[in-house]
Amino acid sequence: MFKKILIILSMVGLLYANSQLRAEMIPYRLTPSADMGCHLDIEIIQPIQLNGLPKMHSDEVVEVIYERIAYELTNPHARSEMFSIDGKWYYLIRVPYTGAEWIDNSFRYMSNE
Numbered sequence: 001m002f003k004k005i006l007i008i009l010s011m012v013g014l015l016y017a018n019s020q021l022r023a024e025m026i027p028y029r030l031t032p033s034a035d036m037g038c039h040l041d042i043e044i045i046q047p048i049q050l051n052g053l054p055k056m057h058s059d060e061v062v063e064v065i066y067e068r069i070a071y072e073l074t075n076p077h078a079r080s081e082m083f084s085i086d087g088k089w090y091y092l093i094r095v096p097y098t099g100a101e102w103i104d105n106s107f108r109y110m111s112n113e
Contacts, residue, residue, distance in 0.1 A: 023082045023089035024049055028069055029097050042069050045095060061085055068092065 026044060033041040044065070050058040064085050069092060072079050082091050 023091040025091050025093055026065060027093045027095045029095040030073075031097055042066055065090065065092075 028042055028044045030040045031043050033039055035041075050061060053061065068083055068090075072081075072092060080091075082089050084090070
C-alpha cells in the first residue's frame with residue numbers, strides 16, 4: 001500500500017514538473033545615447049530565439065519586447081513578471097551599464113535572406 005502511494009506521488013510530481021512554464025530570459029541594459037530627443041537606448045544583450053519565424057512576424061516580436069521593456073521602466077510595479085507573445089513566455093533581466101562594449105553578444109537582428 002505504501003509503495004502504491006509513493007508511486008502515485010512521484011507520478012504527480014513528474015507531471016507537475018513538466019507542466020511548469022519555461023520562459024526565455026532576455027537580458028537588456030540602458031546605454032547612453034547621442035540622440036538629443038532620448039538620452040538612453042535600450043540594448044538587448046543576448047539574441048532572442050526567433051528561429052523559423054517569418055521576417056515580418058519576428059520584427060513585430062522584437063518591437064513588442066522593446067515596448068515591454070519601456071513599460072517595465074515606466075511602471076515599477078510591473079517589473080520581474082513573465083509575459084507571453086504568441087504563446088511563448090519571456091522574462092526580462094536588466095543588466096547594469098558599466099561602459100563595457102558587448103561587441104560579439106550585442107543584439108543585431110539580421111534577416112534570413
